[in-house]
Amino acid sequence: MPSTDHILVPEHELMSDKEIKELLKDLDIVPENLPKILESDPQAVKLGAKPGNIIKIERRDGKISYPYYRIVIEG
Amino acid sequence: MVKTQHNASHMVEYGEPVGIIAAQSVGEPGTQMILRSFHLAGIESTISTSGLPRIIELVDAKKKPSTPVTYIYLESRINKSFEKSEELLKKINEVRMSGIAKRVLENFSKGMIKVVLDRQELEVEGLTAKQIASKINKELDLDADVKEGNIIISTHTKNLKEIRAASIKIMKMLVSGIDGAGRGTIRRDEKTGEFYLVSGGSNIDGIMGIDGVDKKRTTTNDIFAIYRLFGIEGARNALVFELKKTLKEQKISVDERHLDLIADAMTSMGTIKGVGRHGLSGEKKSVFARAAYEETMKHLIHAAAFGEIDSMRGVTENILVGKQMPIGTGSVKLAIKKEDLAKIKPKQ
Known part of the structure; x- marks a missing residue:
């Protein structure tokens, strides 16, 4: 498998159930409101994510970084 | 989502129509771009599409860029020597x-x-x-x-x-060489003094397989190639990078947050979607919003035949029927608690 590491790709991390619960409460949303990521996405495959999982992405924007969340969907 | 880093006063107000503002902010300088198209004659060996045609290509999510360019960075043991870089270029040159x-x-x-x-x-x-x-x-x-x-x-x-x-x-x-890699030239980064290659092809998969190529930094202007190799987040960042670069080339300054928003919207479904008829505008939930954009009859007939329901939550459909649109103060609705309702006494 080719390397999926690249300067364009921020860090991806699988979230635990507890973290997901806190996140959804904090943002006051249902998981379906989140942006999506396909199950077949190279980064999702690398983490072994299944549909329904939420991936936390540590986006870098210059010097600051902020979290972004994507829910894994089939495809 | 950004509140932990930014002061609350820098945050967008609730109900702010960020999408409309982004569209206008990019659209206005876009009108100037058609008239001003300049080229740097002679320097570039690969003249890539720039200006408005390139912006259209990006936001329409074209599968292949009309002028693919691959920026091949080399590993540190090679990139200081011109001879070694040239040797590697010969392996790539088609x-x-x-x-x-x-x-x-x-x-x-x-x-x-x-x-x-x-x-x-x-x-x-x-x-x-x-x-x-x-x-x-x-x-x-x-x-x-x-x-x-x-x-x-x-x-x-x-x-x-x-x-x-x-x-x-x-x-x-x-x-x-590599099939579809095109012919490249050697360039020198003025800041770091390292050599890198610029090739007029788009076979990044093949180029990545060559020993000595820095797989972490090598990149291309082909957004879909980035998407295939590195996933949706990589594609999103590549899209922002390309949009910014194209606007900068034309000496147009647009706040990068507008471009971030466009890229986020285009990649929010996990795949890259254009903004037009076959993308974001054509896949809106509201029937009226789709009908107001393009192919009016197609959407209305389909909605009538299949009994689609319009929940009237968007901006377009509310303008269409003459209701207040849900942005700014219009996005707030008044409601009364049940227990408070009981307290209200009818006037005698």
């Missing part, structure tokens, strides 16, 4: 038989094809006639021999059609 052959002579009575090679081209590419002959033997399953520096191929047939087909095949054969 050389076809037609590029190094001076003439092709077909002898139909003997069933032979003679390829007269261009000595200078061979020297430049660092190839020998022998290497090419063995490549023809291996890949095309023909008998090739070197005679006086030229290649003689016997086809074992006297059929005119077959000989002609063989000669076409030979001319198209890849002699060295």
Whole structure:
């Protein structure tokens, strides 16, 4: 498998159930409101994510970084 | 989501129509771009699409860019030396038989094809006639021999059609380099002093497989290639990078947050979607919003036939029917608690 590491790709991390619960409460949303990521996405495959999982992405924007969340969907 | 880093006063107000503001902020300077198109003559070896055509290409999510460019960065053990970089470039440069052959002579009575090679081209590419002959033997399953520096191929047939087909095949054969990688040039980064390669092809998958190529930094302007290799987040960042670069080239300053939002919207479904008829606008939930954009009858008839429901939550559909749209103060609704309702006494 080719390397999926690249300067364009921020860090991806699988979230635990507890973290997901806190996140959804904090943002006051249902998981379906989140942006999506396909199950077949190279980064999702690398983490072994299944549909329904939420991936936390540590986006870098210059010097600051902020979290972004994507829910894994089939495809 | 950004509140932990930014002061609350920098945050967008609730109900702010960020999408409309982004569209106007990019659209207004876009109108100036058509009139102002300049080129730097001579410097660029690969003239890539720039200006408005490139912006349209990006936001429409075209599968292939009209001028693919790959920026190949090299590992630190190579990138300080020009000679080593040149050596690696030769491995990548796509050389076809037609590029190094001076003439092709077909002898139909003997069933032979003679390829007269261009000595200078061979020297430049660092190839020998022998290497090419063995490549023809291996890949095309023909008998090739070197005679006086030229290649003689016997086809074992006297059929005119077959000989002609063989000669076409030979001319198209890849002699060295990577299929679809195009031809590159060496550039030097003024800041760091390292050498890197710029190639006019888009076969980033193949280029990544070459030893000595920095797989972490090598990139391309082909958003879909990035998406295939590195996933949706990589594609999103590549999209923002390309949008910013194109606008900067034209000396147009747009706040990067507008571009971030466009890229986020385009990648929010996990795949790259254009903004037009086949993308974001064409896949809106509201029937009226879709009908107001393009192909009005198609959407209305489909909605009527299948009993679609419009929940009237968007901006477009509310303007269409003359209701207050849900942005700004319009996005707040008044409600009364049930227990408070009981307290209200009717006037006597």
